Amino acid sequence: MGVKLSDLVAKRELAEAELSGKHVAFDAYNVLYQFVSSIRTPEGYPLSTKDGIVISHLKGLLSRTSHLVSRGIQPIFVFDGEPNELKKGTLDLRRKRKEDALKEWEEALRVGDMERARTKAMQTSRLTDEMVNNALRLLDLMGIPRVIAPADGEAQASYMCAKGDVFAASSQDFDSLLFGTPRLVRNLAVSGKRKIAGKKAYISVQPEIISLEETLDALGITREQLVDIAILVGTDFNPGVKGIGPKKALKLIRKYGNLENACERERIPLLEFDSVRRIFLDPDVTDDYSTEGSGPDMDGVMDFLVGELGFSKNSVEKHIEAMVGASSGRTQVSLDRFF
Secondary structure, eight states: OOOOOTTTOOEEEOOGGGGTTOEEEEEHHHHHHHHHHHSBOTTSOBOBOTTOOBOHHHHHHHHHHHHHHHTTOEEEEEEOOSOOGGGHHHHHHHHHHHHHHHHHHHHHHHHTOHHHHHHHHHTTOOOOHHHHHHHHHHHHHHTOOEEEOSSOHHHHHHHHHHHTSSSEEEOSSSHHHHTTOSEEEEOOOSSSEEEOTTSSOEEEOOOEEEEHHHHHHHHTOOHHHHHHHHHHHOBTTBOOOTTOOHHHHHHHHHHHSSHHHHHHHHTOOOOSHHHHHHHHHSOOOOSOOOOOOOOOOHHHHIIIIIIITOOOHHHHHHHHHHHHHHHTTOOOOOOTTOO
8 A cells, every 4th residue: 555655756767778777676466466466367357277266466576677687677576474463453454345345246247247347357356375476486497586574574675775785666656765765667668568456547657766765855854754744644553644745744744853742832642753763764674685686497387387387388498588688689670568
């Protein structure tokens, strides 16, 4: 879900060529949810094998990774670890929404409304342990570095960027800015379009880069104050204050300097903000990671995707050959037609 900061951040369009030769740390769950949500049958079912193994996210991961590597971008996928206890409310809310969407999906199928069925089906998306483990296995076979964070994946990606081990963190959410990433990249989609959440429609998007320093300078605030603004609006770790959006929160923090003063002077009943602050300003991260890949194991990928899961041999070969060609400096054909 993420914090709503779109109206406040300093962003500019980014050509993919600007990322060539650079390492980018991706919020893995954010990426995989996009795929399992959008790669579905007309009725709304995720793609799966005859044995019921979901493969939507693997098709997307193969295509996205091949696309990035063929353009000289080195991805590192960062997976969430154990969620903070304060995230329980957000997770419970998401679970309830998925349950409601499932009922609406089933009803739409019953009455033959396929468009609504697919839209509601997308809202039921989830990642099981099996799905995550298969994604990890595919990344290992492709020689793509991956990291399992102690807690929040965006916190870990932001830490890696702040250390200078990667050029940017990549996520559709803005939480990485709160975690301190110097640069956040969004919309690195293969096709140049993105599915509108909950709708059977796409919008054209361009990759964009957001600078934390430029954002703070433009707003005239510190990172600590940006975190206070986010807490007022609401994060994955607290519900925020009803009636306070990003612009009003910015005005309050500029006027009073911090949450304590704003809550006291405006009589805002906001609890737990010290704990939420610590999550963003002193997150649980690890130095146990590598940002360097090893190159794809062609036979291993083929055995897994084609032999075990029934992928098209020709399609898998094209994706892997593009990655191998990129690593050896050969020019490869564009993969934009895939997915």
